[in-house]
Amino acid sequence: MSTGIAMPYHQRPKNLDLASIRLPVPALVSILHRASGALIFLLLPVLLWALQQSTEAGGYAGLVNMMDSTWIKPPLLVLIWAFIHHFLAGIRHLTLDMRFGLEIRQARRSSKLVLVAGLVLTLLAGIWLW
Secondary structure, eight states, rough: OOSOOOOOOOSOOOOOOGGGOOHHHHHHHHHHHHHHHHHHHHHHHHHHHHHHHSSSSTHHHHHHHHTTTTTTTHHHHHHHHHHHHHHHHHHHHHEEEEEESSSSSHOOOOHHHHEEEEEEEEHHHHHHOO
């Protein structure tokens, strides 16, 4: 039970081994949501360049050839995962903002659903594209 008195900074417990910290699943989904958004934002110039290339006469064929190479498929699959995960986690966050699924069991269940659905949909997109 808390006494309401703050503990001095030098007496607070410290855990400097970041590898030993176990995040709850909702925290992991939240962190991945931010990371996927940052990845999408950082790759936006590349995506806009690809869109521009696809509209030019000879650029589309070159873009298709580039996307067919084996070295571009894994980064493209990561980008597809980023879009899917960001979308699903965004819907989850919106439902939480509307006060649905706030209980810990529901929050954990929706977090696991976002993770599994993101991976399954990414796998299906990868199979469909290649």
